[in-house]
Amino acid sequence: MANNMPVNTALADAAQFGFSYPSAQAPVCISVPWLSIPEWVTSSEAFVSTLSQNLPPKVIDTIHIHEYEPSTVVNVLLFLSFIIFLFIRQRFWIRCKVVLHHAEETVPINYTDGKSGEIKTVPLRTLVDEWCPALVREPGNTFSPTPWLPNGHLQTIWAAMIADFAVQKVTYEREKILFPDGGNAALDWCPGPSTHPFDATPTIVILHGLTGGSHETYVQDVVDVVVRCRGYRAVVCNFRGCAKTELTTAQLYSAGYTDDLDYAVGYIKKKCPGAPLFGIGFSLGANVLTKYVGETGTDCPFVGACAVANPFDLLAGARALDRTWLGRNIYSPRLGQNLIKMFRKHMHHFQDTLRVTPKTLSTVRTITEFDDLVTRRAFNFRTVHEYYRRNSSAQFVPDIAIPTLLLSALDDPVVPKEAIPLYEAEANGNVILATTERGGHLGWFEGTGVWGMPKRWNPEPVAQFVTAIVEAWSSLPPDMRRKSGTGSGTGKVVRWVKNGGHGGSSVGLSPVKTSPPPFKSRYKGTRQQSIQRDIVAMAEKELGKIAETSAGPASPTTTTAAAVAKEPAASSPAPSALSPSSTAVATRGSQTLIKPAPETLTILSTLRLLWYLLTLLRPIKRGRINRATVVAALAAAAGIYVRRRNANKFVFI
Numbered sequence: 001m002a003n004n005m006p007v008n009t010a011l012a013d014a015a016q017f018g019f020s021y022p023s024a025q026a027p028v029c030i031s032v033p034w035l036s037i038p039e040w041v042t043s044s045e046a047f048v049s050t051l052s053q054n055l056p057p058k059v060i061d062t063i064h065i066h067e068y069e070p071s072t073v074v075n076v077l078l079f080l081s082f083i084i085f086l087f088i089r090q091r092f093w094i095r096c097k098v099v100l101h102h103a104e105e106t107v108p109i110n111y112t113d114g115k116s117g118e119i120k121t122v123p124l125r126t127l128v129d130e131w132c133p134a135l136v137r138e139p140g141n142t143f144s145p146t147p148w149l150p151n152g153h154l155q156t157i158w159a160a161m162i163a164d165f166a167v168q169k170v171t172y173e174r175e176k177i178l179f180p181d182g183g184n185a186a187l188d189w190c191p192g193p194s195t196h197p198f199d200a201t202p203t204i205v206i207l208h209g210l211t212g213g214s215h216e217t218y219v220q221d222v223v224d225v226v227v228r229c230r231g232y233r234a235v236v237c238n239f240r241g242c243a244k245t246e247l248t249t250a251q252l253y254s255a256g257y258t259d260d261l262d263y264a265v266g267y268i269k270k271k272c273p274g275a276p277l278f279g280i281g282f283s284l285g286a287n288v289l290t291k292y293v294g295e296t297g298t299d300c301p302f303v304g305a306c307a308v309a310n311p312f313d314l315l316a317g318a319r320a321l322d323r324t325w326l327g328r329n330i331y332s333p334r335l336g337q338n339l340i341k342m343f344r345k346h347m348h349h350f351q352d353t354l355r356v357t358p359k360t361l362s363t364v365r366t367i368t369e370f371d372d373l374v375t376r377r378a379f380n381f382r383t384v385h386e387y388y389r390r391n392s393s394a395q396f397v398p399d400i401a402i403p404t405l406l407l408s409a410l411d412d413p414v415v416p417k418e419a420i421p422l423y424e425a426e427a428n429g430n431v432i433l434a435t436t437e438r439g440g441h442l443g444w445f446e447g448t449g450v451w452g453m454p455k456r457w458n459p460e461p462v463a464q465f466v467t468a469i470v471e472a473w474s475s476l477p478p479d480m481r482r483k484s485g486t487g488s489g490t491g492k493v494v495r496w497v498k499n500g501g502h503g504g505s506s507v508g509l510s511p512v513k514t515s516p517p518p519f520k521s522r523y524k525g526t527r528q529q530s531i532q533r534d535i536v537a538m539a540e541k542e543l544g545k546i547a548e549t550s551a552g553p554a555s556p557t558t559t560t561a562a563a564v565a566k567e568p569a570a571s572s573p574a575p576s577a578l579s580p581s582s583t584a585v586a587t588r589g590s591q592t593l594i595k596p597a598p599e600t601l602t603i604l605s606t607l608r609l610l611w612y613l614l615t616l617l618r619p620i621k622r623g624r625i626n627r628a629t630v631v632a633a634l635a636a637a638a639g640i641y642v643r644r645r646n647a648n649k650f651v652f653i
Helices: 007-015 044-052 072-093 124-131 152-164 217-229 259-271 284-299 314-323 325-345 358-362 367-378 384-390 393-399 422-426 459-475 528-551 561-566 598-621 627-645
Strands: 099-101 108-112 119-123 173-178 184-190 203-207 233-237 277-282 304-308 404-409 431-436 584-588 591-595
Touching: 099 422, 108 124, 108 459, 119 124, 124 431, 124 459, 152 217, 152 325, 173 259, 184 259, 203 217, 203 259, 203 284, 217 233, 217 277, 217 459, 233 259, 259 277, 259 284, 277 284, 277 459, 284 304, 284 393, 284 404, 304 459, 314 325, 314 367, 314 384, 325 358, 325 367, 367 384, 393 422, 404 459, 422 431
Parallel strands: 203 233, 203 277, 277 304, 304 404, 404 431
Antiparallel strands: 099 431, 108 119, 173 184, 184 233, 584 591
């Protein structure tokens, strides 16, 4: 600012208004005890404007405005406050417990008690309670996402990012196997036969995800736990053309092609005679494994299985990806590009069969477009939706005949929660379905780890379930062990009849042998209809109570609403025979007209309002709210208003 007068004169004039300077030589600060600065003053210009309204011009010309940047201490305090906020948020807001869904009566599991030597039998759920604390007991059964990865999108994106920079922490020994059609695939053993010769050591057969391999971090994490901590052997069955293997025939793999797995399992059985086999699948490999276990039924060569992040319903997953912006522009294109990258290296094998050219391949953008152009044609499906429907593993869950764990995250952006076969799992005593509110697709990252690198939570509960089933089977005498299948060794799953000549090795639904057992639990996370039914039942109960108390004892001239509903229309009393505060009843043809009392309308309106509030708040809790929910809530409020205005009119129930 301009300085038009001496400092001493300005100080003398300023003293008249209550100003005080610490020094006459260098005015560095000003104290104005009687001047109140409004809260909206946030800049130096606004501050000068405020002063000009309260001070004479001679004093204003001598004031120097200094704007100070936040100090280092303030920045540190803000950073610490943010860290504390993240800790509290992770500790109390985004923690989620594992929820188990299973049949009311699970299958019995036999094992030999190590202390008494007696053979005992316990239900599968009891065995899980005793051997799998990461699924049933705190703090192991509580998944706490990494603070900066609080939702499924961030968990999934982080999993994809670290996959691009994966470090090999598991040492494999590769063996190539030849299929009957001349194709080949790679088996990666850990530990390999050169250091640990083939014997009866329990062997874990692992299937990777789409275009993945044994190098994937989610595979290595599980291999490290089951081999290093449990002392088992692991073998990763890489699909054709994956994990740096070359195709030798015009045969691909798919989400439902189980012939290669059947041949590989038969080969592993011959290599490791007497060793119990346990199957673990991830993503697409989980779909293949679940379908294979359901196809083979009681002849399954595995003693147990575990499917992690299984897509279950391929068509529902494809539609879910198309519904969201992230699905259309990030997830589906990324999956499609991975498939194109893998297929382009082996495209010369399919020039005569599929007639796919580089030009047509360049037009493919999403995974659905790739499956429509390549996959469904390679396996003789008429449409891509037919390929999705007939190769979805959810339809095979009721036929699973071995102890199986299904582990899924409800916020998986690739697998919608409505695709999870809840009722099928609860109707099969061999299946334990474990869900978490968060985790993403093949994520489940928690903690901060070393140098800020979080670790996965899911390998430990998977390893505990593997240990429970394998150790229970191994503790039994040979004559009491379940006679598992050996695998056909021919690469053909012959237990099921193929459908109509379409789809290559895909199969149809098996006939229902027995009716599923009843179950009580309901999946409240996606079955909002169950809440609605409870509210409707509650409303009907309250309506009956009000009608009974209002009408009084039954007499020739008074009756309750329930009695009128049971009697013929001719015997129904006139509405005027009821008391003024009760519920009036009349009939018109086959319909019953009820005139609710004011208290009845109040209860029904309150219950309906509570129902729509629940519908409105549930998406908010999960971090999203859609327009349909808001419209439903507004419509409910309008309906309540109209019902109260028309309280004297007859309504249909």
